[in-house]
Amino acid sequence: xxxxxxTAVAYLVSSNRPKPAALSxxxxxxxxxxxxxxxxxxxRLQGEILKFIRQRHYECGERLFSEREFAAKFSxxxxxxxxxxxxxxxxxxxxxxxQSGIFLRDLNAxxxxxALVLETNAGILxxxxxxxxxxxxxxxxxxxxAKKAAVICKKSDLEEISNVLRDSENRLLAGESxxxxxxxxHKKIVGSSQNILLLRVVNWFYEFSKLxxxxxxxxxxxxxxxxxxxxxxxxxxxxxxxxxTSELMDEHLSHTYRLWDAILRKRDC
Numbered sequence: 089x090x091x092x093x094x095t096a097v098a099y100l101v102s103s104n105r106p107k108p109a110a111l112s113x114x115x116x117x118x119x120x121x122x123x124x125x126x127x128x129x130x131x132r133l134q135g136e137i138l139k140f141i142r143q144r145h146y147e148c149g150e151r152l153f154s155e156r157e158f159a160a161k162f163s164x165x166x167x168x169x170x171x172x173x174x175x176x177x178x179x180x181x182x183x184x185x186x187q188s189g190i191f192l193r194d195l196n197a198x199x200x201x202x203a204l205v206l207e208t209n210a211g212i213l214x215x216x217x218x219x220x221x222x223x224x225x226x227x228x229x230x231x232x233x234a235k236k237a238a239v240i241c242k243k244s245d246l247e248e249i250s251n252v253l254r255d256s257e258n259r260l261l262a263g264e265s266x267x268x269x270x271x272x273x274h275k276k277i278v279g280s281s282q283n284i285l286l287l288r289v290v291n292w293f294y295e296f297s298k299l300x301x302x303x304x305x306x307x308x309x310x311x312x313x314x315x316x317x318x319x320x321x322x323x324x325x326x327x328x329x330x331x332x333t334s335e336l337m338d339e340h341l342s343h344t345y346r347l348w349d350a351i352l353r354k355r356d357c
Contacts, residue, residue, distance in 0.1 A: 135210025235334035241280035267305040
């Protein structure tokens with residue numbers, strides 16, 4: 089990740105533009121999908137088309153199946169395929185060319201990051217590079233958001249984060265995973281930075297990493313370590329110490345990244 093990107097993100101987080109009221113409410117479970125409502129059937133079909141594209145090793149600019157051919161391939165209607173293709177076109181995975189057909193776009197340079205969520209939900213394992221890139225983006229965003237939150241978070245934000253930590257403690261005492269509480273903790277902090285765009289990008293990361301996080305938090309010791317690090321971050325946040333809050337967030341996310349880096353490189357050996 090370039091220094092220019094880090095600088096741009098820092099500027100975005102520190103922007104003094106007007107903030108919407110009660111932004112932290114965006115962190116609730118009703119808003120975890122960025123407000124997009126898609127039927128499970130359509131989501132599954134979009135994922136199957138993406139998987140088919142990957143398995144056939146299509147190249148950028150190559151012509152894909154027609155709507156009729158996709159409908160026959162997946163035993164569905166042309167109307168359903170048309171709707172799925174429209175979504176993939178919106179995500180910049182494909183493009184329709186008048187009187188020519190459906191063509192693949194550059195999946196690395198042009199495609200929306202939301203397409204990665206569709207791929208993982210369809211069972212397409214992310215590459216080591218994709219995980220590294222996503223982790224870098226997450227670190228940059230959450231570290232800067234934590235720094236900003238330490239300056240401007242409200243009493244109500246701190247109370248909500250405290251409640252999440254209490255729920256985490258109860259789950260650990262019961263010998264249960266804190267996967268949901270971990271997600272809420274991080275989203276509440278990002279929400280406390282009062283920047284809705286950052287929160288939407290972070291929402292994407294948690295959707296993209298859902299399966300990996302389930303594996304990570306299946307180990308109770310990892311849940312305990314995460315919780316202890318969360319407590320330290322929260323203490324710095326309560327004190328209104330932006331430098332310490334961002335430092336602790338960096339250490340916390342670096343620890344998680346190193347673990348996943350080792351797991352994924354072992355998988356790809």
